Amino acid sequence: MEHARITSLQVAERAGVSQSAVSRVFTPGASASAKTIAKVRKAAEELGYRPNRVARTMITGKSRIIGLVVAYLDNQFYPQALEHLSNALQEKGYHVLVFTATNSPEKVEEVMRDLLDFQVDGIITASVAVTSDLTVRCNAAGIPVVMFNRDQDGADVNAVTSDNVNGGRKVAEFLVQCGHRRIAHISGWDGSSTGRDRRRGFSEGLAAHGHKPHQIIDGMYNRDTASQATRDLMDSLTPPDAIFVGNDHMAFAVMDTLRHELGLKIPQDVAIVGFDDVPLAAWPSYDLTTVRQPLNRMVEATVDMVIAQIDEGVIAPRRVAFDGPLIRRSSTRQPKGQET
Structure with a gap:
């Protein structure tokens, strides 16, 4: 009944x-x-x-739902970021709808269309590119979009990132101070702002000390690609004595390949530096030196930005970049003069 x-x-x-x-x-x-x-x-x-939330949405025009779009979750940084974003939004009285999408324009457009159909109040994209056309359509629908951990040249959109350029510079300066001269870089995907900016900062940091990258290989933010790049680098006539890896997810694959496949010691044979400082980086099996992304500050700025636009309407797009520290662990040597 x-x-x-x-x-x-x-x-x-x-x-x-x-x-x-x-x-x-x-x-x-x-x-x-x-x-x-x-x-x-x-x-x-x-x-x-x-x-009845559906009825309330029809009456108020607000669903109290924020759409989160992420490209891939195998990188340990993004499940952690999504958890923080979800918790922060829920504290503000919003519910979260998570979609995954590859970085192909067609797939992103399909997902964004679905989110518009769900009548979300705002959209946060994590590691996903947003075309200018999509931005215009979201603006026309009155739905704010904030890019998290990704920026986009020429796009009229809000973006919150860590200071990737300065982070790359810090890595270069640190490895030079440690006495390394053949410093290679397995970069993040060249199609992403994070990959390009970390690589640019790294190259500029080396140039400031009169050095050039020993070699740069695009790791595509992919473990298998990073592993193959490691084999190629170490198989050369002049292998690197240090490798800056574009994120921790790839750096773990690099370290596993060096130790378990090539039989090399870290940092005695080659030093490794990552980027993100995910929890796994501090585990004794990796103990990875890495640049820490200031996740809490990035999440707070992202949530404040999207809610301000929901509450106050059209606001001029902002781009915010937070500086993060270099966390020293045992995957690198100590700088010259600081050895114990």
């Missing part, structure tokens, strides 16, 4: 309050006294009432 849906009016009558008071209790961000909240929630529980 089908039971009739309990209405907010019935809850109001049971709690002895107005129907608008019931609405305020179940609307994130709305104000109600502690006494009213207690009475309404008690009545709702007794009656088995659940607010």
Whole structure:
């Protein structure tokens, strides 16, 4: 037998309050006294009432849903970032809808169309490129878009990243200080701003000390590609004595290949530096020297940016980059003069 849906009016009558008071209790961000909240929630529980979010969306025009689009989750940085983003948005009264998409324009466009159909209030893209056409369409629909850990040249869109250029410079300067001269780079995907910016900072950092990269190979942010790049580098007549890897995800593959396949010691034979500082980087089996992305600051800025646009309407796009420290661990030697 089908039971009739309990209405907010019935809850109001049971709690002895107005129907608008019931609405305020179940609307994130709305104000109600502690006494009213207690009475309404008690009545709702007794009656088995659940607010109709679809109806509320139709009335207010707001779904309280943010779409999160991520390219791939095998990189340990992104599950961690999505968890932080989801928690931060939920604290603001928003729910999260996660989509995965490859970086092909066709797939990204398909996913963004789906998100528009879900009537999300805003979209956050993590490591996904957004075309100018998609940006225009989202703006026309009144849906703000914020790019997380990715920027895009020429795109009229908000972006929050770490300072990838300066991070690359820090790595170059540190490895030169450690006495390395044949410093190679297995870079991130050349089609991404993060990969290009880290490579540029690294090259500029070496140039400032009168050096050039020993060799640069595009690792495509892919473990297998990074492993093959490691074999190619170490099989050359003059192998590198240090490798800067474009992110930790690839750096772990590089370290595994060096140790378990090529029989080399880290850092005695070759030093390794990554980028991101995911939790696995601190595990004793890797103990990876890496540039830490200031994740908490990046998440806070991203959430504040998307919600400000939802609440206040059109705001001029902003680009924010946060500096992150170089975390020294045992995958590298100590700089000259600091040895113990």
